[in-house]
Amino acid sequence: MDAVLTAFGLVFDPSVLLVILAAAVFGMFVGAMPGLTATMATALLVPVTFFMDPVPSLGAIVTATAMAIFAGDIPAAMLRMPGTPASAAYADESFLMTKKGQLDLNLGVNVVFSALGGIVGVAFLVLCAPALAELALNFSSFEYFWLACLGLTCAVFIGSGNPVKGFVSLLFGLSVGCIGIDPAAGVPRFTFGNVDLMSGVNFIAVMIGAFAVSELLRGGVELHQVGHVVVPQVGNVFRGVAGVLRRYWLNFVRGSLLGTLIGALPGAGADIAAWVSYAVSKRFSRTPEKFGTGHLEGIVEATSSNNSAVAGAWIPALVFGIPGDSITAIVIGVLYMKGMNPGPTVFTENPQFIYAVFIIFVLANVVMIPLGWAAIKSMKQVLRIPRTLLLPLILLFCVVGAFAMTNSSYGIVLMLIFGVLGWFMEENGIPVAPMILGLVLGEMLEQNFMTSMIKADGAWLAFFERPIAGSLGVMTLLVWLLMLVRGARTALRRPAAA
Amino acid sequence: MRVNDAVLGVILLLLAGTMIWLTTYFPSFPGQDYGPALFPRLLGGGLILCALLLIRRGHAARRAGEGWVTLAPWWSQPGLVVSFLAMPLAVLAYLFFADALGFIPLAFALLLALFLWFGERPLRALPVAAVATLLINWFFSDMMRVPLPRGLLTGIL
Numbered sequence: 034m035d036a037v038l039t040a041f042g043l044v045f046d047p048s049v050l051l052v053i054l055a056a057a058v059f060g061m062f063v064g065a066m067p068g069l070t071a072t073m074a075t076a077l078l079v080p081v082t083f084f085m086d087p088v089p090s091l092g093a094i095v096t097a098t099a100m101a102i103f104a105g106d107i108p109a110a111m112l113r114m115p116g117t118p119a120s121a122a123y124a125d126e127s128f129l130m131t132k133k134g135q136l137d138l139n140l141g142v143n144v145v146f147s148a149l150g151g152i153v154g155v156a157f158l159v160l161c162a163p164a165l166a167e168l169a170l171n172f173s174s175f176e177y178f179w180l181a182c183l184g185l186t187c188a189v190f191i192g193s194g195n196p197v198k199g200f201v202s203l204l205f206g207l208s209v210g211c212i213g214i215d216p217a218a219g220v221p222r223f224t225f226g227n228v229d230l231m232s233g234v235n236f237i238a239v240m241i242g243a244f245a246v247s248e249l250l251r252g253g254v255e256l257h258q259v260g261h262v263v264v265p266q267v268g269n270v271f272r273g274v275a276g277v278l279r280r281y282w283l284n285f286v287r288g289s290l291l292g293t294l295i296g297a298l299p300g301a302g303a304d305i306a307a308w309v310s311y312a313v314s315k316r317f318s319r320t321p322e323k324f325g326t327g328h329l330e331g332i333v334e335a336t337s338s339n340n341s342a343v344a345g346a347w348i349p350a351l352v353f354g355i356p357g358d359s360i361t362a363i364v365i366g367v368l369y370m371k372g373m374n375p376g377p378t379v380f381t382e383n384p385q386f387i388y389a390v391f392i393i394f395v396l397a398n399v400v401m402i403p404l405g406w407a408a409i410k411s412m413k414q415v416l417r418i419p420r421t422l423l424l425p426l427i428l429l430f431c432v433v434g435a436f437a438m439t440n441s442s443y444g445i446v447l448m449l450i451f452g453v454l455g456w457f458m459e460e461n462g463i464p465v466a467p468m469i470l471g472l473v474l475g476e477m478l479e480q481n482f483m484t485s486m487i488k489a490d491g492a493w494l495a496f497f498e499r500p501i502a503g504s505l506g507v508m509t510l511l512v513w514l515l516m517l518v519r520g521a522r523t524a525l526r527r528p529a530a531a
Numbered sequence: 532m533r534v535n536d537a538v539l540g541v542i543l544l545l546l547a548g549t550m551i552w553l554t555t556y557f558p559s560f561p562g563q564d565y566g567p568a569l570f571p572r573l574l575g576g577g578l579i580l581c582a583l584l585l586i587r588r589g590h591a592a593r594r595a596g597e598g599w600v601t602l603a604p605w606w607s608q609p610g611l612v613v614s615f616l617a618m619p620l621a622v623l624a625y626l627f628f629a630d631a632l633g634f635i636p637l638a639f640a641l642l643l644a645l646f647l648w649f650g651e652r653p654l655r656a657l658p659v660a661a662v663a664t665l666l667i668n669w670f671f672s673d674m675m676r677v678p679l680p681r682g683l684l685t686g687i688l
Contacts, residue, residue: 084675197584201543204577208550211574215567220558222567223550246618253614254605256649422655425645426663428618429638432625433667437677442626449622460532460603461539479570486565 040388043088044396052089053096053393057400060097061408064104065415066423067114068252071101071303071343072244075363077427079237080434087371088389094367095390096397098360102303102339103147103401104408110139111264111412119303119339122311129327131265141270142277142329143336144405146285150337151398153289154296154344158351159391162380165352168501169377174484175496177353179505181478184355186512188300188467196516198463206468209234210475217483229443236472237366238435238444239451243465244359245431246452251459252424264413270406277329284314284334292338296345300466302358303339303346310338344394351375351387354477359466362473533601537589540582547578617648633682634672639664 043049056078063074074097082090105116106127113128115121130139172180189199212223213233224230278285288310295306314334315324324331346357347364354375356362368375373383380387408415435448455465489495497503554568554575593599605611621641628637639660646656671677 080671081675197581197588200577201539201581201585204574204581208571208574208578211571215570217565218560218563218567220567222557222571223553246622249618250615253618253649254611256614419651421649421651422646422659424618424649425621425642426659428621428645429642429663429667432622433634433671433677433679436679437671437675440678442629445622445626449619449626452622453619457532461534482570483565486569487563491564 036384037388039385040392043385043389044092044392049089049092052085053092053396054400056093056097057100057397057404060100061104061404062415063097064101064116065107065408065412066418067108067112067116068248068255068420069427070117070244070248071098071105071119072240072359072363073248074098074101075360076237076240076244077430077434079241079363079367080437082367083370083437087368087373087386088393090367090371091364091386091390092393094360094364095393096400099151099340099343099394099397100401100404100408102343103144103336103405106143106147106336107140107409107412108416110136110143112416117304119307119342120336121304122307122339123332123335126311126325126327126332129325130329130332131327133327135327136265137268137270138273138277139329139332140267140409141272141274142333144270144402144409145274145278146288146333146337147340147405148398148401149285150289150292151340151344151401152395153286153337154293154341155391155394155398157293157341158344158347158394162348162352162387165348166377166380169352170381172377172501173499174481174488175499175502176505178478178481178485178496179502179509180353181355181474181481183505183509183512184299184349184353185467185470185474185478186509186516187298188470190300190512190516195462196520198461199467202458202463202465203467203471206471207475207478208471209239209468210472211479216476216480229439229441232439234472235438235444235447236469237363238438238447239472240359240363240366240469241431241435241438242448242451242453243455243469245427246448247455247459247465249424249428249431250452250456252420256420256424264416267409267412270409277333281330281333284330285337287313287317288334288337289341292341293345295338296342297348297357299349299355299357300470301342302360302466303342306342306345307335307339311335340398347390347394351379351390352377356470356473359469362466362469365473532603532606535589535592535597535599536585537593538599540585540589543578543582543585547575547582550578551575614649617645621645629680629682631682633684634679635664635668636683638667 060074063069064071075094078093078097082093101117102119105120107116109115109120109124110127110131113124115124127139130136185203189196189203212230214231215222221231291310291313292306295301295309296303311331311334314331315321318324318330346361349355349357350361350365354365356365365375373379373386431448432445435444436442438444458465485496497506551572554571557566557568559566624641625637642660642663643656646660647653668679672679
């Protein structure tokens with residue numbers, strides 16, 4: 034109980050609240066701006082929060098991402114341009130509603146159900162995380178090894194339509210993670226005598242490159258293709274929302290639950306949650322023929338889902354140190370920088386930080402409604418900011434941010450390399466997220482693998498002897514088998530089709 | 532820039548091969564079966580497997596008529612190619628000249644150049660570049676104590 038009170042004290046400090054408010058405004062802005070994503074918002078926040086205490090820096094990230102995922106709905110509804118990929122699933126549907134003259138209701142539904150979905154996600158985070166942490170306290174290197182394997186496999190399996198390219202991305206990320214001092218024996222690997230490489234590859238700088246600079250590269254080319262946009266007038270957005278809740282409560286509940294679950298699975302975040310929920314909604318709808326004509330049902334389900342996924346992703350991140358999506362991958366980096374190694378021990382050693390994260394999550398979803406309303410009303414001004422100014426400014430911010438991560442130009446070099454690489458990967462259908470997860474989890478995976486190998490001393494069965502490790506191991510192997518079978522089937526079918 | 536899967540596969544093969552070859556120089560410890568080379572070698576093996584699958588797939592795509600490299604339509608417009616290269620080149624310029632010139636003059640010049648290239652009016656580009664440079668310098672250098680290079684302004688700041 035003491036920890037809870039301490040947490041309240043930590044959060045309700047005027048300077049912390051100010052940071053959270055500023056982060057909320059920043060998140061709204063980045064989310065509402067088409068082409069800037071929630072992950073990018075997080076990557077850009079890290080250098081700013083680098084020197085802050087843990088609570089305000091985590092608070093800033095929590096608030097900014099929750100806001101950005103909602104704010105992405107606004108340009109989707111108004112202009113059919115999703116502000117973040119998480120709104121892409123229902124951008125067409127939203128825009129069709131606007132064309133039917135239902136923009137107000139649509140925006141109202143988006144802001145209210147985003148907040149409600151977020152709160153469901155937080156409820157699960159609060160309920161599940163401590164219980165899972167208690168379980169995880171008994172985990173040995175075997176369990177962690179399988180958990181990391183399963184997580185990384187899920188990232189490949191769910192996150193990409195093309196498992197081979199997903200694996201390429203993952204294995205490449207893990208290989209890059211090998212650069213530096215090896216975690217088991219302390220031997221420098223692939224460093225070529227370079228002092229910077231000895232410290233390893235700074236993955237915040239990598240992420241600024243892969244998630245921000247690569248977007249800027251795309252943006253530079255598309256700069257002149259986006260014509261002038263006309264923002265429609267907005268009236269009272271909250272009229273009729275209560276009726277929607279009564280009518281579509283089942284969609285809301287299903288969307289939030291599924292969103293939390295998908296968020297908690299490593300590698301899949303808010304965008305995939307929205308796609309899946311929209312599809313589920315259509316599949317089980319009594320009126321599936323109305324989908325695609327400007328129908329609310331799917332929007333309710335998907336907009337609840339993507340915001341609940343934001344909170345769901347924190348469950349494995351806090352409990353096991355395995356990120357649920359690319360945003361929490363950055364969070365894990367921040368936790369390490371603050372000297373709080375994510376994992377079950379944080380729950381016993383620093384419970385006040387965990388409770389503070391919970392409180393901030395609730396707070397963020399509550400202030401989402403008034404701030405979201407303000408964002409909707411000021412959309413005209415946001416879209417008036419010329420991209421000709423915005424893109425170079427973000428670039429400069431990236432350069433300084435990457436520099437601040439290493440206090441040398443090494444960070445900028447990493448940012449540039451991975452920015453171009455991230456752009457190239459996206460062009461070729463290779464997903465970026467598995468690479469980042471591989472880079473973040475590489476050390477933990479290797480450490481647990483090596484420890485387990487040394488403990489087992491060649492007896493492979495030791496990996497399956499403990500009950501939880503055994504179940505996780507079998508599950509991982511089953512997913513691998515499933516992937517092989519699927520791959521073989523498509524390979525066999527293709528020559529027949531050709 | 533879409534590259535045929537076979538090309539990607541060959542690049543990956545070279546990369547994985549180099550990685551495995553480099554691990555042969557890692558020290559091994561007597562009495563310890565599992566050394567620092569094990570994990571990278573496993574990863575290299577996985578990459579080789581993926582590379583072979585990609586090469587196979589790339590060949591199938593070649594037979595179906597895909598080129599080795601497919602460029603997006605904008606690559607034929609020199610203006611857009613410069614727009615694409617402008618930002619990475621700006622970063623390279625920063626890397627080369629930051630220490631000599633210092634953050635404030637260089638950041639201002641790069642911002643201004645990018646603004647103008649992207650078609651911003653000079654009347655708006657000039658003040659925005661100046662204010663943004665000073666704000667970022669104030670925030671990171673003064674507030675966050677990030678040692679941004681001072682360059683030309685070493686004696687003045």
